[in-house]
Amino acid sequence: MTYKLSQIAETIGLDYQGRDIDIDGIHTLSEASPSQLSFFNDAKYASQLSKTKAGAVLIDAKHAKLLPETSIALITDEPYLKLALASRLFTQKITTKGDVPKRGKNCDIDVQVRFGKNVTLGDNVTILAGCYLGDNVTVGSNTLLHPNVTLYHGTQIGERCIIHSGTVIGSDGYGFAHTRTGEHVKIYQNGNAVIEDDVEIGANCTIDRAVFGTTYVRKGTKIDNLIQIAHNCDVGEHCLFASQVGLSGSSTLGRNVVMGGQSATTGHLSIGDFSTLVGRCVATKSLEGGKTYGGFPAIEHRMWLRLQAKISGLIKKKK
Amino acid sequence: MTYKLSQIAETIGLDYQGRDIDIDGIHTLSEASPSQLSFFNDAKYASQLSKTKAGAVLIDAKHAKLLPETSIALITDEPYLKLALASRLFTQKITTKGDVPKRGKNCDIDVQVRFGKNVTLGDNVTILAGCYLGDNVTVGSNTLLHPNVTLYHGTQIGERCIIHSGTVIGSDGYGFAHTRTGEHVKIYQNGNAVIEDDVEIGANCTIDRAVFGTTYVRKGTKIDNLIQIAHNCDVGEHCLFASQVGLSGSSTLGRNVVMGGQSATTGHLSIGDFSTLVGRCVATKSLEGGKTYGGFPAIEHRMWLRLQAKISGLIKKKK
Amino acid sequence: MTYKLSQIAETIGLDYQGRDIDIDGIHTLSEASPSQLSFFNDAKYASQLSKTKAGAVLIDAKHAKLLPETSIALITDEPYLKLALASRLFTQKITTKGDVPKRGKNCDIDVQVRFGKNVTLGDNVTILAGCYLGDNVTVGSNTLLHPNVTLYHGTQIGERCIIHSGTVIGSDGYGFAHTRTGEHVKIYQNGNAVIEDDVEIGANCTIDRAVFGTTYVRKGTKIDNLIQIAHNCDVGEHCLFASQVGLSGSSTLGRNVVMGGQSATTGHLSIGDFSTLVGRCVATKSLEGGKTYGGFPAIEHRMWLRLQAKISGLIKKKK
Numbered sequence: 015m016t017y018k019l020s021q022i023a024e025t026i027g028l029d030y031q032g033r034d035i036d037i038d039g040i041h042t043l044s045e046a047s048p049s050q051l052s053f054f055n056d057a058k059y060a061s062q063l064s065k066t067k068a069g070a071v072l073i074d075a076k077h078a079k080l081l082p083e084t085s086i087a088l089i090t091d092e093p094y095l096k097l098a099l100a101s102r103l104f105t106q107k108i109t110t111k112g113d114v115p116k117r118g119k120n121c122d123i124d125v126q127v128r129f130g131k132n133v134t135l136g137d138n139v140t141i142l143a144g145c146y147l148g149d150n151v152t153v154g155s156n157t158l159l160h161p162n163v164t165l166y167h168g169t170q171i172g173e174r175c176i177i178h179s180g181t182v183i184g185s186d187g188y189g190f191a192h193t194r195t196g197e198h199v200k201i202y203q204n205g206n207a208v209i210e211d212d213v214e215i216g217a218n219c220t221i222d223r224a225v226f227g228t229t230y231v232r233k234g235t236k237i238d239n240l241i242q243i244a245h246n247c248d249v250g251e252h253c254l255f256a257s258q259v260g261l262s263g264s265s266t267l268g269r270n271v272v273m274g275g276q277s278a279t280t281g282h283l284s285i286g287d288f289s290t291l292v293g294r295c296v297a298t299k300s301l302e303g304g305k306t307y308g309g310f311p312a313i314e315h316r317m318w319l320r321l322q323a324k325i326s327g328l329i330k331k332k333k
Numbered sequence: 334m335t336y337k338l339s340q341i342a343e344t345i346g347l348d349y350q351g352r353d354i355d356i357d358g359i360h361t362l363s364e365a366s367p368s369q370l371s372f373f374n375d376a377k378y379a380s381q382l383s384k385t386k387a388g389a390v391l392i393d394a395k396h397a398k399l400l401p402e403t404s405i406a407l408i409t410d411e412p413y414l415k416l417a418l419a420s421r422l423f424t425q426k427i428t429t430k431g432d433v434p435k436r437g438k439n440c441d442i443d444v445q446v447r448f449g450k451n452v453t454l455g456d457n458v459t460i461l462a463g464c465y466l467g468d469n470v471t472v473g474s475n476t477l478l479h480p481n482v483t484l485y486h487g488t489q490i491g492e493r494c495i496i497h498s499g500t501v502i503g504s505d506g507y508g509f510a511h512t513r514t515g516e517h518v519k520i521y522q523n524g525n526a527v528i529e530d531d532v533e534i535g536a537n538c539t540i541d542r543a544v545f546g547t548t549y550v551r552k553g554t555k556i557d558n559l560i561q562i563a564h565n566c567d568v569g570e571h572c573l574f575a576s577q578v579g580l581s582g583s584s585t586l587g588r589n590v591v592m593g594g595q596s597a598t599t600g601h602l603s604i605g606d607f608s609t610l611v612g613r614c615v616a617t618k619s620l621e622g623g624k625t626y627g628g629f630p631a632i633e634h635r636m637w638l639r640l641q642a643k644i645s646g647l648i649k650k651k652k
Numbered sequence: 653m654t655y656k657l658s659q660i661a662e663t664i665g666l667d668y669q670g671r672d673i674d675i676d677g678i679h680t681l682s683e684a685s686p687s688q689l690s691f692f693n694d695a696k697y698a699s700q701l702s703k704t705k706a707g708a709v710l711i712d713a714k715h716a717k718l719l720p721e722t723s724i725a726l727i728t729d730e731p732y733l734k735l736a737l738a739s740r741l742f743t744q745k746i747t748t749k750g751d752v753p754k755r756g757k758n759c760d761i762d763v764q765v766r767f768g769k770n771v772t773l774g775d776n777v778t779i780l781a782g783c784y785l786g787d788n789v790t791v792g793s794n795t796l797l798h799p800n801v802t803l804y805h806g807t808q809i810g811e812r813c814i815i816h817s818g819t820v821i822g823s824d825g826y827g828f829a830h831t832r833t834g835e836h837v838k839i840y841q842n843g844n845a846v847i848e849d850d851v852e853i854g855a856n857c858t859i860d861r862a863v864f865g866t867t868y869v870r871k872g873t874k875i876d877n878l879i880q881i882a883h884n885c886d887v888g889e890h891c892l893f894a895s896q897v898g899l900s901g902s903s904t905l906g907r908n909v910v911m912g913g914q915s916a917t918t919g920h921l922s923i924g925d926f927s928t929l930v931g932r933c934v935a936t937k938s939l940e941g942g943k944t945y946g947g948f949p950a951i952e953h954r955m956w957l958r959l960q961a962k963i964s965g966l967i968k969k970k971k
Contacts, residue, residue: 108459108477110443124748126766128445128462128480140746143766143784144800146462146480146498158746160823161766161784161802162463164480164498164536176838179784179802179820180856182498182536185479188557188575196571196589196607198555200495200533214838217802217820217858218499218878220536220558220576236836238826239858240537240880240898242559242576252834256826257858257880258898258916260559260577260594270834275898276916278577278595280612288834293918294934294948296613310613311641317648322949324647328962329955427796429762429780447764447781447799465781465799465817481782483799483817483855501817501855504798507876507894515890515908515926517874519814519852537818539855539877539895559856561878561895579878579896579913597896597914599931615932629932630960636967643966 015039015104019070019086022051026099028088035069035086039104040097040204041226043068048084053097072096098191098199101225105202106149106167115147118155130167148184154211166223168206172233175209180218183207187222187229187245187263201225203245210234216241216257232269250287268303290315334358334423338389338405341370345418347407354388354405358423359416359523360545362387367403372416391415417510417518420544424521425468425486434466437474449486467503473530485542491530491552499537502526506541506548506564506582520544522564529553535560535576551588569606587622609634653677653742657708657724660689664737666726673707673724677742678735678842679864681706686722691735710734736829736837739863743840744787744805753785756793768805786822792849804861806844810871813847818856821845825860825867825883825901839863841883848872854879854895870907888925906941928953 016038023030039050043059046052046068053072054063063071063080070086071078072094078087090096115129118137126143133147136155141147145159148167153159157175165171166184177183189201205224209215209231216239223229223245230248231237237255244263249255253267256275261267265279268287275293279285286303296310308318335357342349358369362378365371365387372391373382382390382399389405390397397406409415434448437456445462452466455474460466464478467486472478476494484490485503496502508520524543528534528550535558542548542564549567550556556574563582568574572586575594580586584598587606596614598604605622615629627637654676661668677688681697684690684706691710692701701709701718708724709716716725728734753767756775764781771785774793779785783797786805791797795813803809804822815821822845828836843862847853847869854877861867861883868886869875875893882901887893891905894913899905903917906925915933917923924941934948946956 108461108479110441110459110461122748124766126445126764128443140748142746142748144463144481144782144802160746160804162481162499162782162800162818162820164463166479166498176824178823179804180481180499180537180800180818180858182481182558185497185536185558186495186533188535188555190555190573197553198571198573200555214824216826217823217860218537218559218818218856220499222536222558234835236826236828236838238880238882239820239823239860240559240856240878242557244557244576252836254828254836256900257882258577258896262575262594275900275918276595276914278612280594293916313645321644321648325644325959325963326951329959427778427780427798429760429778445764447762463782463800481800481818483782485798485817499800499818499856501800501877504816504855504877505814505852507854507874509874509892516872517890517892519874537856537878539818541855541877559878561876563876563895577896581894581913595914597931599913632964640963640967644963 016049017103019051019088022100022103023088025103026096028090028096030088032086037069039226040101041068043071045227051088051097051100052085053093055094055097072100092191095191095193095199098201101202101204102200104204106204108148108167124161136173160217166207168223170206170208172209172211172213174212176214177209178215178217178219178239181215181221182219183209183215183221184223185220187225189225189245189263205229205245207231210251213237219243238275244281256293265297292318335368336422338370338407341419341422342407344422345415347409347415349407351405356388358545359420360387362390364546370407370419371404372412374413374416391419411510414510414512414518417520420521420523421519423523425523427467427486443480455492479536485526487525487542489525489527491528491532493531494528495533496528497534497536497538497558500534500540501538502528502534502540503542504539506544508544508564508582524548524564526550529570532556538562557594563600575612584616611637654687655741657689657726660738660741661726663741664734666728666734668726670724675707677864678739679706681709683865689726689738690723691731693732693735710738730829733829733831733837736839739840739842740838742842744842746786746805762799774811798855804845806861808844808846810847810849810851812850814852815847816853816855816857816877819853819859820857821847821853821859822861823858825863827863827883827901843867843883845869848889851875857881876913882919894931903935930956 043062043066052068113131115133117135122140124143130149134152141159142161144162153171154173160179164182169184184207186203190198207229210233212234219241221243232251234252238257242260246264248266250269253271255273258276259273260278262281264282266284272290277291277295279297284300290306292308298311306315308315362381362385371387391412432450434452436454441459443462449468453471460478461480463481472490473492479498483501488503503526505522509517526548529552531553538560540562551570553571557576561579565583567585569588572590574592577595578592579597581600583601585603591609593612596610598616603619609625611627617630625634627634681700681704690706710731751769753771755773760778762781768787772790779797780799782800791809792811798817802820807822824841827839845867848871857879859881870889872890876895880898884902886904888907891909893911896914897911898916900919902920904922910928912931915929917935922938928944930946936949944953946953
C-alpha cells in the first residue's frame, strides 16, 4: 500500500502543503526508510531525530528543526494520535477470502482447515481440524499444527515446529493512542510474527504480531501453555518458558533464558543470555546474563532468598 | 420459562402448600421482580429483606418474618443449595440446532462459522472461520470476529468491536453451592454478557456470563490477551487492561481504569474512575478513583514504592 | 508399539550387545513393568533402583550395579537425553485420519466436530461446533462439550461433565532433556489425561497429558477459566480452582482442595485434603491438609496475615 504524503496528511487531519512523496509504511525513527513515515513522541528518543532516514516524521513544532533535511516534518501537537490514525491506512483488510495453499510433498491437511491467500507449506506438514492460516502465512517442513491453532496473516513458522491447540500467533499487539477526552485510538499492528525452526509452543498461548517489524521466537525455544508474548518481543534461541509467563512489549531475551511459571517482564528491556528468572519473578529493567533472578522487582536469586528469610523473620522472632 | 412456585418447591425438595404464583426467573433480593424467586443466604444482606420485591424467597425460618407480605417465604435451612437446584430449571438447553442469522448489508461470513437460532448481525460484520455464535447473539455493525471466537447464547457485541482469536464470551460464571458432604452443585448461570461499542478484546480471553443479570464491558474499553473477566463484572468505559489480568466476580470498575499486567481484583468491590493498578497489583477491597495503586493488597503506589524500598533495605543494610 | 531392546539402543546411539527383550513402553523406576524401559537420572531415586521391575534401565556405569538381575542396564552418561530420544519411538503419530465414533443414545453432535479413530461416546452426549476428539477418546454419558474444545488422543472424560469453550485437554506436557550445547530434546508425552465424572472445566484451560501414566482430575472437581494443570498432576475429588491457577507438573492434590485466583504450585509436591490456598499463594513444598495457606512461599494464612501486617508496619510507623 502506497499513499502520497499529502493524502495521508489530509486523512489524519493535518494541513500539509510542502513537497510530496510516496509513503509505503510506518516505522520507528531508527528503522524507518526514506519511503516510510515515522513519529516523535518521547523526548528520550530525541537523539535519534538527526539520524533518522524516515521520509516524513509526525512531530511537534519545537523539535521539528532537529530533523535532517531528508525528513519532512508533519507538524502536530499530537504525533502519537496522528500516528494511530495513519496506521489504519497501512493495515491489511481482514476478509474471509481464501485460496488453496502451495504445498510441499506428503502434507496431511484436515478438510476443516481454512487458508487465506498465498499460503505456503513445506513438506510433511500436518495441520489438524479447526486451524486457520491467514494470508501470506508460511509453514516450514515437518511442522505439526494441532487442532484449533490460529495463525494471523503474515505469520511465518519454521521447520520441525509443534504448535499446540488453541494457540494464537500474530494477533494484534496491544497499542493505542489516547485522546484528550480519554478515548483510545487503535494503532494498527502492521508487523508480523516469526517462529523459527524447532520451536514448540504449548496450548492456548498468545504471540502478538509487531506494531512495526517482527515479533520473534528464535530457534529451538520451547514454551509451555497459556503464555503471553507481546508485540515486538524477541525471544532468543533455546529459551524455556514455563506456564503462564507474560512478556510485555519489546522484551528482548538472549539465548537459553529460562522463565519460571507465572514470571514476567515489563516492557522495553533486555534479559541476557543464560539467565534464569524463577517462578513469579518480574523483570522490571534489563538484566545481565548468566545469573538467576527472583522476586518483584527481580533481584539476584540468592539475594532474594536472603530477603525472604529476613521477611519471614519479621514474625518468627516474635513467636 | 415459567413455573408454578409449587412446582419449583417440589423439584428442589421443599414442602410448600401456600399461595401459588408464576415464577419466570431468579435474581438477587435487590433486583428480583414479583415474578422472580430470590434467596437469602448471607446476614450482610438482611437489610434488603424488608425491601425486596421478589415474588418468593428461599430463606431460613428465623429470617422469614423480615420479608414483606408480598414475598412468599420458601423455608429451608439450605437456601443457597436450593437456589442451585432451582437455577437448573431456568437454564437454556444447549443444542447443536441452528439457523441462518438475520444479517445487515455487506457482511463477510466464513462458511465455517456456526450460528444458533435467532442470531442478528448488523452491517459490514466480518466473521472468520471457526467462530460460533449461540442462540440470540447480536453483533453490531462493522464488528470483526477473528477466527475461533466463541460467543455463548445471549451475548451481545456492539458496533466497531474487534474480538481476537480464541476468545470466549458468555461462558458460564463460576458458581456452586456446596453440600454438607463437600460436593458442589452448579448454580446455572442464566444471565448474559454484553460488550458495548468500540471495544477491542485480545486473544484467548474469557468473559463469563452473569449468574443473574449481565456482565458488562463498556464502550471503548480495550483489553489485551489471556484476560479473565468473571461473572457479573461491570467494566467501565475506556478502560485499559494489559495481559493476564484477572477480575473476580462482581468487580465494578469505573471509567478509564488501567489494569497492569497480571493485576487482579478479588470479588465484590468497586474501583473508582481514572484509577491505575500497576502490574501484579491485587485490589482486595474497593479503591477510590483517580489514584495509582500497587502491591497485594493494593495500596497507593507511592506508598508501595516506599514499602519496596524498606523491604529491600532489610538486606542491603546487612551487606 | 513394541521394539527389541537392541533396536532401541541402536536408535538412540548406544552400544548394546547383551540379552535382547521386547520393550513396549517407558515408565519411571517405580512404575515400569518387565516389558518397559526406565531411566535413572537423579540420585534421590537411588533407593528405587534395587526394587525396580523395569526390563531395562538407562543408567550411568557407576550406579548400574544397584539394579536387580531382572533389569538390563543400558549404560550411558546421559540417561535423560537418551530417554528423550527413546520416547519418540513410543509416540503416536498425529494424523488427520478419523472415523465415525461409536455413540450411545440421543447424542447431539454438530456436523463441524472432528473425530479421530476409535472414539466412544456415551448416551446423551452433546458436542458443539469446532470440537476435536482425537484417537481413542472416550466421553461419558450426559457430558457437554461447548464449542472449540480440543481433546487430544487417549483423553477420557467422565459422565455429566461440562467442558467450556477453548479448553484443551491432553496436550503434551512440558518435558525436555538438554544437550551439553544447550539445546532441548523433546520427551514425547506418551501418557494421557483422565477427567472423572461430574467435573466442570471453564474456558481456555489447559490440562496436559502425562509423560508416562495419567494426569487426573478427579470426580466432582470444578475449575474456572484459564487454568493450567501440568503433566502428571493428580487433582483430587471435589476440588475448587478459581481462575488463572497454575499447577506445575506432578502436583498431587487431595480432596476438597480450594485454590484461589492466580495461586500456584511448584512441581512434585502434595497438598492435603481440605486445604485452602488463598489467591496468589504459591505452594513450594508439600502442605498438610485441613489448613488455609497464603503467600509465596505458602505459609499458614493466619501467619501470612500477621506477616502482611508487619510488612505494612515498616512504612506506617515512619509516617
